[in-house]
Amino acid sequence: MYFYIKRLMDFLVATILLLLLSPLMIPIMIGLMATGEGYIWYFQKRIGYKNRVFDIWKFATMLKDSPNMKGGIITSKRDPRITPMGGFLRKSKINELPQLINVLKGDLSFVGPRPLMEKSFKTYPGEIQKMIYNVLPGITGIGSIVFRNEEDILAEIRGNGEDEWAFYSNVIYPYKGKMEMWYQKNQSFFLDFFILFCSGWVILFPKSNLLYKVCKTLPLKPQALLQVD
Numbered sequence: 001m002y003f004y005i006k007r008l009m010d011f012l013v014a015t016i017l018l019l020l021l022s023p024l025m026i027p028i029m030i031g032l033m034a035t036g037e038g039y040i041w042y043f044q045k046r047i048g049y050k051n052r053v054f055d056i057w058k059f060a061t062m063l064k065d066s067p068n069m070k071g072g073i074i075t076s077k078r079d080p081r082i083t084p085m086g087g088f089l090r091k092s093k094i095n096e097l098p099q100l101i102n103v104l105k106g107d108l109s110f111v112g113p114r115p116l117m118e119k120s121f122k123t124y125p126g127e128i129q130k131m132i133y134n135v136l137p138g139i140t141g142i143g144s145i146v147f148r149n150e151e152d153i154l155a156e157i158r159g160n161g162e163d164e165w166a167f168y169s170n171v172i173y174p175y176k177g178k179m180e181m182w183y184q185k186n187q188s189f190f191l192d193f194f195i196l197f198c199s200g201w202v203i204l205f206p207k208s209n210l211l212y213k214v215c216k217t218l219p220l221k222p223q224a225l226l227q228v229d
Helices: 002-034 086-092 099-105 126-131 142-146 150-159 164-186 189-204 210-214
Strands: 041-047 053-059 109-111 138-140
Touching: 002 053, 002 099, 002 109, 002 189, 053 099, 099 138, 109 189, 126 164, 138 142, 138 189, 142 164, 142 189, 142 210, 150 164, 189 210
Parallel strands: 109 138
Antiparallel strands: 041 053
16 A cells, blocks of 8 residues: 555656746756757666666766766766766756656656666675665665765765775665665655655755664664765
8 A cells, every 4th residue: 555655646746846847947958958068868777666677867967978988987076077067956956856757657756765777786785686676766765865975975085095986886885775675674654754854954954964863773884984974
């Protein structure tokens, strides 16, 4: 029953938001056409429900060929591949708004584990790969809140002369996996609403630990992450 009610709410809210936000999204589309490389949408293959692949929608914030440039699939703070409007859109999370279309289509929910690219997905331990997308992936989730400053973390790792991808593979993704499995075991309408609230809260108060104060049984951060967080 939880799944069906959640899906119905996702569809209705996504429809309403697309209508209400169209006055914001249309000027952004015009601005993207006039800046950067002149394209609006960014489509990327992601792993979704039951490990099926789908195309995720975003506003374009980086150069078209950025995955094949220096840095690969990892985006760091002040990345030179980010377009003139891209920095603001990424920091404000406005670049994620087109994912409302994915919600309408049933690819995404508002809350769930973030859908990853295949290369990133394979860094999860095998047992987590089998289970993490037994629920619909989400526009936001536990991992999105905890790693809201991911680009800052990677900038510090790079500044220390360490390997960013190794840190991703050995620290960030294993911890994300543990948190998303915690979400599956504890999912409820209350938790979903609280995650949505926290997703907005940490944009206003980036240093807030409200998530950990309320969700006291969340897996503890690894020491390597505490040193750079």
